[in-house]
Amino acid sequence: MKKFLNTADSFLADSLAGLGAAHPALRVDIENRVVTRSEGVADGRVALVSGGGSGHEPLHAGFVGDGMLAAACPGEIFTSPVPDQMLAAAAAVDTGAGVVFVVKNYTGDVMNFDMAADLAGDDGIRVETVLVDDDVAVQDSTFTAGRRGTGATLLVEKIAGAAAERGDGLGVVADIGRRVNAASRSFAVALTASTTPGADRPGFDLPEDEIEVGVGIHGEPGRSREKMRPADEIVADMMAAILADHRDLGSGSDAIVLVNGMGATPLSELYLVYGRVAAILADHGVTIARNLVGDYVTSLDMAGCSITVCKAEESFVHLWDAPVRTPSLRWGI
Amino acid sequence: MKKFLNTADSFLADSLAGLGAAHPALRVDIENRVVTRSEGVADGRVALVSGGGSGHEPLHAGFVGDGMLAAACPGEIFTSPVPDQMLAAAAAVDTGAGVVFVVKNYTGDVMNFDMAADLAGDDGIRVETVLVDDDVAVQDSTFTAGRRGTGATLLVEKIAGAAAERGDGLGVVADIGRRVNAASRSFAVALTASTTPGADRPGFDLPEDEIEVGVGIHGEPGRSREKMRPADEIVADMMAAILADHRDLGSGSDAIVLVNGMGATPLSELYLVYGRVAAILADHGVTIARNLVGDYVTSLDMAGCSITVCKAEESFVHLWDAPVRTPSLRWGI
Amino acid sequence: MDIKTARAWVRAIAASVEAGKDRLTRLDSAIGDADHGNNLHRGFTAVDAALATHPAATPGDVLVTTGSTLISKVGGASGPLYGSLFRAAGKRLTQSAPTPADLADALDAGLAAVRKLGSAQVGDKTMVDALTPALEALRAAAESGADLPAAAHAAAKAAADGAASTIPLQARKGRASYLGQRSQGHEDPGAASTAMIFTALAEAAG
Amino acid sequence: MDIKTARAWVRAIAASVEAGKDRLTRLDSAIGDADHGNNLHRGFTAVDAALATHPAATPGDVLVTTGSTLISKVGGASGPLYGSLFRAAGKRLTQSAPTPADLADALDAGLAAVRKLGSAQVGDKTMVDALTPALEALRAAAESGADLPAAAHAAAKAAADGAASTIPLQARKGRASYLGQRSQGHEDPGAASTAMIFTALAEAAG
Numbered sequence A, B: 001m002k003k004f005l006n007t008a009d010s011f012l013a014d015s016l017a018g019l020g021a022a023h024p025a026l027r028v029d030i031e032n033r034v035v036t037r038s039e040g041v042a043d044g045r046v047a048l049v050s051g052g053g054s055g056h057e058p059l060h061a062g063f064v065g066d067g068m069l070a071a072a073c074p075g076e077i078f079t080s081p082v083p084d085q086m087l088a089a090a091a092a093v094d095t096g097a098g099v100v101f102v103v104k105n106y107t108g109d110v111m112n113f114d115m116a117a118d119l120a121g122d123d124g125i126r127v128e129t130v131l132v133d134d135d136v137a138v139q140d141s142t143f144t145a146g147r148r149g150t151g152a153t154l155l156v157e158k159i160a161g162a163a164a165e166r167g168d169g170l171g172v173v174a175d176i177g178r179r180v181n182a183a184s185r186s187f188a189v190a191l192t193a194s195t196t197p198g199a200d201r202p203g204f205d206l207p208e209d210e211i212e213v214g215v216g217i218h219g220e221p222g223r224s225r226e227k228m229r230p231a232d233e234i235v236a237d238m239m240a241a242i243l244a245d246h247r248d249l250g251s252g253s254d255a256i257v258l259v260n261g262m263g264a265t266p267l268s269e270l271y272l273v274y275g276r277v278a279a280i281l282a283d284h285g286v287t288i289a290r291n292l293v294g295d296y297v298t299s300l301d302m303a304g305c306s307i308t309v310c311k312a313e314e315s316f317v318h319l320w321d322a323p324v325r326t327p328s329l330r331w332g333i
Numbered sequence C, D: 001m002d003i004k005t006a007r008a009w010v011r012a013i014a015a016s017v018e019a020g021k022d023r024l025t026r027l028d029s030a031i032g033d034a035d036h037g038n039n040l041h042r043g044f045t046a047v048d049a050a051l052a053t054h055p056a057a058t059p060g061d062v063l064v065t066t067g068s069t070l071i072s073k074v075g076g077a078s079g080p081l082y083g084s085l086f087r088a089a090g091k092r093l094t095q096s097a098p099t100p101a102d103l104a105d106a107l108d109a110g111l112a113a114v115r116k117l118g119s120a121q122v123g124d125k126t127m128v129d130a131l132t133p134a135l136e137a138l139r140a141a142a143e144s145g146a147d148l149p150a151a152a153h154a155a156a157k158a159a160a161d162g163a164a165s166t167i168p169l170q171a172r173k174g175r176a177s178y179l180g181q182r183s184q185g186h187e188d189p190g191a192a193s194t195a196m197i198f199t200a201l202a203e204a205a206g
């Protein structure tokens, strides 16, 4: 798979250099792999810090800015960042009001962020962690790694970020983030596998007439392999998985919906998917209060999409609408 | 190539239905293939109408909204729309102040928009046409079809759209659009070909170690086929073609730069490309006043990117910064 | 050419476009954007429907309806070009039972419209490279007293030769021109569809 | 285990990770995210550099530096896990010339740290499936009076068997667990790298 890169080893640094060049509002520390706001966080505000493996752009660095993240820690491709990064980020952005770590539920991410939280605590930084685990393709049980964090991460970062921006305290911001996560369910399907820069082939082989159903965002195979079929049928299956798990999303509920491209799917196809999602939710009596359609939580050059449905409390919608100014999400400002 | 679609024939209508469902601020007339603003155009304002083949999303329908287009006419995939569409759009949005057609320079687009302009004139609608032809990969001569319109279309639509929004007259808006086009140069490279919905194979075959250089946005082959090489070399060649043609872009110039993904290229790669573009322009003494990095003028599921450099008059930057609220470009509002 | 023949001609074009759709698109994929077959198929399907719902009174009406429908439904370069060809020809074809010479006059008017719109010359590697010799052959046959079947046959042969003649050329008009020298060695899709249009005329004429 | 052996062990791990990088990544691509080889290669390259610039004074120091460096440089699941394994083992290894039994004690402390962090049991298809039998074999050999080469050899064999034992298992921890039944039939990459770590110990011990 051809890619715009110089060497696989320099890919991340080269890409971060371009990110910094493109966005003067970001401070990109390439050496330490920490992206912060150039203007810092307003006095007394809680700071949201997120991070995870790279390869999911614009997540997370593309969401650093007013009304959303205070800092992002990009790890190697598909590899969680290291505690040093999160500690440096927390130290850089803490105003004294405390730091919220937004962590996608993967063994590596959780362990590295936990270590960072311990170290930050040693340094007198108050840390709360919001764990995102919205992916219903994964069986949730105390005997497993639990659900993965996927599309809901964006919703948590936007909504909790708006709460932090308006001055909510550490506990409140973290609580809002956890409620958004608890109210969200996601499901993803891949039409093609992704290829890591430097790898000689995609993460898995997928014939022209098959799809991977229930994939995550790391190029890993999904829950099952199925025959390719019309979009409406695929979307119906995805929504069935989400709705089966989302017991309290019923007639009269409001929702925030994200139809997310995995990186190589044209926007025209994502809109087609959204149309079907909207029709299915309408059939269930659910009103879509807000939506996003586009590439937000990607998996390099994978063709595919994920659907996230968040049962929206009124306060979520209010915080969703609050101004946000980041490279990849912006409105009201 | 797998796609989220039901049937090739219903693809466009299904996708437009989703667009309309996602964006209440748009009025999507699926039958007549015209997308307008739900709230219409403010009294006495000039209305920008654009259109072209579909497959370039978010261009153009994704740029309908306050401060940018009044209407878009999506044609079939890679096929210019028909005069009926443009006429219906012009009739729907004209406030009496006149309509500017933004037309990418392709034989089909030009002929269909010309016919529509004649018909609109017959109906008493004043029409000015801004022809976009920024692609330096194509030899410009009176004996050929001339340069193609590509990435600069976005710049023309944003900047002329802002002029229309602030109340400039028909001639002035058209003149600003033409000046933006005249100040812009683009060049594109494809790493993979795109596949039209319903087609059984990509527009061209490209081996794993070759790239198409100087491609347009319709999945057609480019000016030459070359060996794959490091990104910095590819970008250097692209910028050399742009700078060789862009004689009055010199030391001390300001520029608006677009690094545009063709649909299947990860944002991380586009930032990597942008970093190199910025370095080359800095070497030339050119200051990048504003930039955009992302998928704006795409070619379905093609992997590749285009670079557009517009020599920016101060007024362009001012109009660029004006508020815009569309599905795919939004700031200040 | 009576009205039955005119309608048979248009139906025959629709049938051969349907059968040759993939070939036309393949030609367009080599040096264009891979839609010519789909474009014409969409167009002539709409023409069939238009003629079914709004029956034309004269051969000229058939061609005007054909041209107007192509303009409204095809888009791209071929929509306005073929649309204008048939529309202009139909407007000129005022006779209720036009002779081969009348038809040649009418189609010449159509070609003039195509050239006015696209300003292509013979040798630019476009439909004009097939249209021009086809109409020359049609006129020559008409002037030598040939009947419609014979004249149409001559035109079809000339159109096919004209289409083949585009293979070695470098395109100077349309999308293929973007390829520069790489356009050489491929038949122009619009010239190929023009050849199909005259083959259909020969079929319809008997 | 003297300091020379400790350093040789870490260098041997680095060398075998470099040689086996693609194999580890291939294993991880079947049931994970195709980065395990790269992760460990990045980590042990950094460990080599750290030990070159900050020479350790005792075998325990070597392991602590190794562990801290892995935590700072690897990320993912394996970074904290292997990092904690070596760090905790190094902290326990206070002797200047540890016996095989001392080493077994130290590595047991490391395994405890791994289990605390990841809460994996034997049979969950993780590195614990190779670590646990390796340390049992090491302790048994040490208790029966074996010297380091012999004890390390026994541990390496047990680790390799433990890695192989993961093949039929369904994963319950880590990324492979997302695959459910589809994780069966593949060797766990972390168990495979654990086997490499003990083979390296046997090499370094002589």
Ligand SMILES: Nc1ncnc2c1ncn2[C@@H]1O[C@H](COP(=O)(O)OP(=O)(O)O)[C@@H](O)[C@H]1O
Binding pocket: B078, B079, B080, B107, B108, B109, C028, C032, C033, C035, C036, C039, C040, C075, C076, C077, C078, C079, C081, C114, C117, C118, C119, C120, C125, C126, C127, C128, C173, C174, C175, C188, C189, C190, C191
């Ligand atoms: N300027 C022109 N004059 C005459 N014919 C042209 C011109 N430009 C293009 N054509 C014809 O149109 C054909 C392409 O039609 P089509 O593929 O349907 O449209 P598009 O190029 O817009 O995709 C070409 O093969 C050529 O024969």
Ligand SMILES: Nc1ncnc2c1ncn2[C@@H]1O[C@H](COP(=O)(O)OP(=O)(O)O)[C@@H](O)[C@H]1O
Binding pocket: A078, A079, A080, A107, A108, A109, D028, D032, D033, D035, D036, D039, D040, D075, D076, D077, D078, D079, D081, D114, D117, D118, D119, D120, D125, D126, D127, D128, D173, D174, D175, D188, D189, D190, D191
């Ligand atoms: N909870 C856990 N306890 C012990 N080992 C684990 C656990 N989770 C994962 N592992 C080990 O980590 C290995 C994967 O490491 P690596 O690929 O480097 O990290 P990641 O899974 O974050 O990409 C697995 O093969 C497994 O052996």
Ligand SMILES: [Mg+2]
Binding pocket: A053, A078, A079, A080, A108, D033, D035, D076, D077
């Ligand atoms: Mg990983």
Ligand SMILES: [Mg+2]
Binding pocket: B053, B078, B079, B080, B108, C033, C035, C076, C077
């Ligand atoms: Mg076309």
Ligand SMILES: [Mg+2]
Binding pocket: C028, C032, C033, C034, C035, C036, C076
């Ligand atoms: Mg075409």
Ligand SMILES: [Mg+2]
Binding pocket: D028, D032, D033, D034, D035, D036, D076
């Ligand atoms: Mg891994």
